[in-house]
Amino acid sequence: MKILFICHRFPYPPNRGGKIRPFYMIKHLSDRHEVVVASLVRSPEEGKSGEGLQPFCKRYIMEHVTAPAALARMLARLPTAEPSSMGYFYSSRLAQRISSTLAVVDFDLIIVHCSSVAQYVEDVRGIPKLLDFGDMDSQKWLTYADIRRFPLSMGYRLEGSKLQRAETRLAAKFDLCTCTTRAEKATLDAFKAKTRTAWFPNGVNCDYFAPSTEAYDPNLLAFVGRMDYYPNVESMREFCETTWPLIRARNQQAKLVIVGADPSRAVLKLGRLNGVEITGTVSDVRQYVRRAAVCIAPLRIARGTQNKILESLAMGVPVVSSRIAATGVDAVPGEHLLTADLSGEFAAAVLRVLSDRGERRRLAEAGRERMLSHHSWEASMSRLDDLLRECCRGAATRI
Numbered sequence: 001m002k003i004l005f006i007c008h009r010f011p012y013p014p015n016r017g018g019k020i021r022p023f024y025m026i027k028h029l030s031d032r033h034e035v036v037v038a039s040l041v042r043s044p045e046e047g048k049s050g051e052g053l054q055p056f057c058k059r060y061i062m063e064h065v066t067a068p069a070a071l072a073r074m075l076a077r078l079p080t081a082e083p084s085s086m087g088y089f090y091s092s093r094l095a096q097r098i099s100s101t102l103a104v105v106d107f108d109l110i111i112v113h114c115s116s117v118a119q120y121v122e123d124v125r126g127i128p129k130l131l132d133f134g135d136m137d138s139q140k141w142l143t144y145a146d147i148r149r150f151p152l153s154m155g156y157r158l159e160g161s162k163l164q165r166a167e168t169r170l171a172a173k174f175d176l177c178t179c180t181t182r183a184e185k186a187t188l189d190a191f192k193a194k195t196r197t198a199w200f201p202n203g204v205n206c207d208y209f210a211p212s213t214e215a216y217d218p219n220l221l222a223f224v225g226r227m228d229y230y231p232n233v234e235s236m237r238e239f240c241e242t243t244w245p246l247i248r249a250r251n252q253q254a255k256l257v258i259v260g261a262d263p264s265r266a267v268l269k270l271g272r273l274n275g276v277e278i279t280g281t282v283s284d285v286r287q288y289v290r291r292a293a294v295c296i297a298p299l300r301i302a303r304g305t306q307n308k309i310l311e312s313l314a315m316g317v318p319v320v321s322s323r324i325a326a327t328g329v330d331a332v333p334g335e336h337l338l339t340a341d342l343s344g345e346f347a348a349a350v351l352r353v354l355s356d357r358g359e360r361r362r363l364a365e366a367g368r369e370r371m372l373s374h375h376s377w378e379a380s381m382s383r384l385d386d387l388l389r390e391c392c393r394g395a396a397t398r399i
Contacts, residue, residue, distance in 0.1 A: 001033045001108035006098070006121065008089050008114035010039040010046060010062060012053035016226060017307050021134060021180070021202055022113040027056045028381040029111075034058040036105070038098050038120070040065050040091055061101065063094040083163040085137065089116040102127075109392065115163075118170045128395035130388065131174040135304035136187045138164035143301050144230070164191065171195045176391040180304040181328045196394060200384050201330060203377030204310035211316030211368060212290040218354060219253040222292035222317075224285050224308045227263035227278075231301040235322075239298045239346075240270050246347035248275060251354060259288045289317050293360060294353040297321040298346060304328045310375055313337065313367035318360055320349045330374040336366045 007022040014023035029035050038061040041047040053060055073087030098120050110129045112118045118131050141160030145153045171177045171193035178198050179185045185199040223239075225232040236258055247254050254275055258267065261281040271278040282288065289295060295312035297319060305328035312319050313329075319337040321329075326339045333339040338353070340346040353360050 002105060003029055003033050003035045004038065004098075004101070004105075004107045004110045004121075005029070005035050005057075006038045006110070006112045006117050008039070008117045010041045010050040010053070011037065012050050012056070018114070018134075020307055021132075023053075023056070024203060024377050024381065025111070025113070025132075025384065026053075028377070028384070030057050036061065036101065036107075038094060038101075039063075039117075040089065040094060042067070042070070061094070061097050063091045063097065065091050081162060081165070083116075083159055083166050085116050085159065085163060086119055086166065089114075090119065095120055109388065112174075115167050115170055118174070122170055122173045128392045129174045130176045130178065130391045131170060132178045133167070133171075133184065133188060134180050136167065136179065136184050137303075138167055139187060140301070140303050143303075147301070167191065168193045171197075175395040176387060178387060183327055184304055196390075198387050198390070200387060201375060201380050202305040202307060202310065202328075203380040204307070204314045204371055204375050206314045206368075206372055206376065209286065209311045209314035211364070212286075214290065216293055216317075217255070217291055218293050218357070219251065219255055220292045221247075221254065221256045221350060222259060222288050222295045222312075223256070223297070224259045224289060224295065224312070227258065227260040227267045227280075231299050232260065233264050233267055234301070235297075235299045236270060237266055238300070239296070240273055240276065242343040243298065243347050243350075244273065244276070246343060247350055250347075250351050254354065257288055257292070259285050285311075286315065289315055292317055294350055295319050296346075296350065297325045299325040302328070309337070310371060314371040314375075316364040316368045318353050318363035318367060320346065320353065322346075331367070331370050336370040337363065 005026055009018040011019045011023040014020045026035055026037055035057045036059055037057045041050055041062055041064055070088050073090055074084040077084045077087045107127055110121055110127050113132045115133055138160050141156050145157035168191040172195050176196050179188055180202050182199055185197050188197050256275055257277045259279045259282055263278050263280055268278055270276050289312055295317050297306055297309050299322050302325040306325050309319050309321060309329050321337055321339050322341055323339045331337055338349040340349045
């Protein structure tokens with residue numbers, strides 16, 4: 001088949017959440033199909049790095065958007081019914097190039113990853129279309145509205161409400177809509193968009209994220225994630241304020257390394273605390289994770305699957321996670337990872353792993369095995385193949 005694949009972030013290198021899922025989809029599909037990828041980059045550096053996608057697709061359409069242009073398009077949508085996030089991911093030049101490509105290439109299928117770029121092909125007819133929401137982004141904004149102070153809360157609620165209406169409208173214009181987890185699918189189904197829905201999980205490259213034979217530091221905790229992303233920033237701020245003192249009171253040798261690009265000012269301040277290190281951008285997060293006794297994911301805001309949890313478990317490093325962050329992982333709390341929400345119980349779970357080598361070994365082995373059996377990309381992509389066949393059959397019945 002000839003497939004047009006549109007995604008909101010240029011999917012190479014696959015080094016962050018919004019790029020990993022579409023990259024593995026493209027890589028898999030290109031083994032048997034001709035895939036044309038269309039997406040945006042926001043800097044010359046990202047554009048240069050994105051050129052590495054070439055071996056994994058037939059060709060790609062890359063368009064640059066500048067920060068001022070993106071901001072202007074977001075502001076222009078404030079007084080309208082359209083979500084501002086749709087403006088952030090819109091480029092008139094990309095729209096023109098997609099339209100021109102559709103005019104000269106007879107595509108058999110269109111796949112869109114992320115609702116924010118479904119706008120480019122929402123009105124295309126006569127070609128089967130699959131919209132992979134991944135996560136339901138509207139719910140993230142509505143969650144922000146519940147925890148942020150006025151007037152930010154009002155802005156987040158407005159954006160979340162507008163985006164939910166847009167997600168419902170867009171879903172009805174596609175032949176099949178997918179999500180990363182059962183919970184995200186249930187959210188989409190609750191919108192009553194009158195379209196068929198399904199889900200297939202995120203995977204993890206268990207060969208790349210493999211355990212190390214080198215010794216780990218029995219007193220080291222690690223957190224991995226982009227540190228300019230609000231849920232990550234807020235989780236680490238709260239953890240260091242409420243939970244870290246409890247851990248240090250019981251284990252004065254305990255250390256915490258926060259690994260991730262572009263740490264905000266609030267995150268950099270955490271580096272002043274005893275035992276806390278902020279790395280900023282690193283070339284390879286694996287060395288930090290493998291050296292840790294435990295990885296933590298104390299997020300209070302989380303949608304879909306947290307890739308940081310999958311990667312840590314694949315490397316045989318136990319994870320202590322908030323319950324909401326663990327919901328997107330096909331693993332059993334207490335068996336494959338530990339979950340906790342209150343500061344006291346979270347600290348107790350971390351200390352349990354630090355102090356008991358046998359328990360750490362059990363969790364390390366169980367977590368790794370679970371990733372191999374339930375979160376392999378091979379199994380996930382096999383599910384995707386089934387869904388694509390279903391999408392094409394469903395489109396044929398609608399014509």
